[in-house]
Amino acid sequence: MLPTLIAMPGRRAVPDRPDNAAAVLRAVLHRGPLARTAIIREAGLSGAAVSRHTAELLALGLVWQPPEHEQRPRPGRPRIPLDIDTSHHVAAGVHIAVPRLTFSLADLRGRVIARERVPRQSHPGAVLHDVAARLPGFLRRYAKGRSVLGLGVVTGGWVDVDAGVLVENAALGWRDVPLRRVLQPVVRLPVHVESHARALTHAELLFGTVGSGDLLHLFVGNAVDAAIATGGALLHGRRYGAGSVAHLPVPGSTTPCPCGRTGCLQVTVADRTIAERAAAGGVTAHPDLRLLLRAAREGDERAVELCRSRLGMVARAVRPMLDMISPDVLVLTEAVTLHLPQLLPELSSELGGAGDLVRTGSFGTDTLAVAATAPVLAAVYQDPLGLRTSGSAR
Template sequence: MAVAGGNSAGAVLRAVLEQGVATRTAIARVAELSPATVTTQVRALVAAGLLIEHPETASPAGMGRPHSPLELNSAGNVVIGVHIAAEHVTVAVLDIAGTVRLTHRVPHPSLDPDAILDGAAAEVRRLRAELSERVIGLGVAVGGWVDSSAGAVVDHISLRWRNVAVRQYLSERTGLSVGLDSHTRALLHAEQLFGKAHNASATVALFAGNVIDVAFAVHGRVHYGPRSAAGAITRLAGGEAADAALIECTDRALVARARRESLAVSGIRDLIAAAGRDEAARELFKDRARVLGRVVAVLIDLLDPDAVVIVDPALVRVPGVRATYLDVVRRFSSCERPEEVVTGSSFIGRALETAAGTVVLQQLFTDPLAVVAAAAPVPPITAFNSE
């Protein structure tokens, strides 16, 4: 599994995730650990409630020593994810194998961060009260410039947020351990853990929504940069014209253009549905693919990745969009066979939920025992003190 970093407990947990049900011998081989280390870490992970050890069984055909298979305790451990988009919050529950159990959207009452975060916290508390499983933590994913270390949204153009201390706010109001990350970096972590970038050494993810941003990983390590600012592509091609072209690629811009062309759509989902039967609607998504395909071409020549994951629902749902992306990449990059490199998200229809939950799950599969230790709940407070 091409995920860099972490300790031996994390390596054991990732090996079990990869194999589904695994013996200690198989774990040692996949995780590249000694049998003694595997035994020690398995014991700790079982005690922590993250692994289940099944009764001892005989080897096939009665050959070799009996073994006790291990698997993730997905039934007993979940995370709650909050994705903050331009118009709504998505709150979801995922098990530790990355499966989305349930999801719910909460429209923004306004763009005021307190109002949005209050609504998210209330929904998290409601879900938490209904869950019988252990909640490992709360993951929060959002677009724009996100400083994961500081737990703050530094700048979000659509929401008009600057320096919003999201982690502290939600931690105090939910009583949960909270992680915060850019949704594109979180989705790249998810592709490494649960999806198509499973074995890739270098990967790029491009997110197309109400923000357009990028994440990349080299040798399995997702890059953040010293200011946690890696991934901004607004000025990638240079100049004000490039800025304007990318802004015109956002979901809101596409919907606005559709309405100017007399297409009766209420949002991006309606526009995607309309594109199945209306050529004018399809052409809007192809226009976006022509612009973002140039971005992908630059990134391919710059980073030479094994895989490029495009998180754009139109890629697979709107006829002709995938072909447009590939044609542009082929034309403007050195990649002669982009169909072997460029792919869609592994999480179509659940990308936002997966991004949010993976903020915690990525930490869990890096240092599981520390995450479980930090997951002990504290009573939430009803008022937030920013001082």
């Protein structure tokens, strides 16, 4: 039997900035367990508003409070803390990458409950059929009766969130794929599509450790893209095109790009490109980034130098962005610094005075699983009362 499916409203505009109920929920997320008096201070709302929204969030199963008999007696008015309720709801997601699909479930704190990886087929129609076919079994195995708030579908490249369309992902060779229109009627869940750079930026702002100031997030895999956040809100651009960095020039690179130019960032530093260089140089038996990283961890200097070279090229390409945006932090999500964190100073050194801004992403080996569920969780934390359209969450 499938777990209960609690649908967010069908695609509707979700505000960039949270409403009052969302302010209460986010205060509990970031500071909880939190008494109502503290929520009033954190959210900047009246006591009456906090009481009203707390009752709504309790009814929806988004927050909880310990039974009164578990509280220690204290003089004066009781101060029963609220915390995020992770027992009733989960977010589902699928990350579509070049080599594989990653299915995942996460709780309301963004913690990964389950993940499964399967090889990716080449044609987008076959991939989406595969997602729809595998998802029910995945939910039966891991959701364990908890309500599923939606399905995140995340991939690299240019994703139009409002239309639910993957406009272009050159690494996959896909254009104009209507992800939401194909999947939503089949999986019978709200489908939230997003690029992986923006999805991970949502996750960093909600659950990460990098802070909440102006942020530039750079994702480097087979696809290379970026996201920009200021004041806790993401910059979207026309049709969500902001953050397209695949064709930034890399000084000194002569790698040909399908766009007709040479030295574009994505083709120069992509996982596949670095893996092919390793195989061509005899560092690995065949093109496989995992083999290159293993050789580097085992001390092969040729492998280490290839990894250093990638970080240097990334730094030279994005340095003008740092000068232009002047963010408080640059979050880098990519395989070399994940598996060889001792090489991060190589990137910082190339960035000169901006090097002290660089942080690695907060989610380690869970990165793709977190990214997949992040669009669903971001929608919940922006518009928690949207759940009311489905009736009681209990």
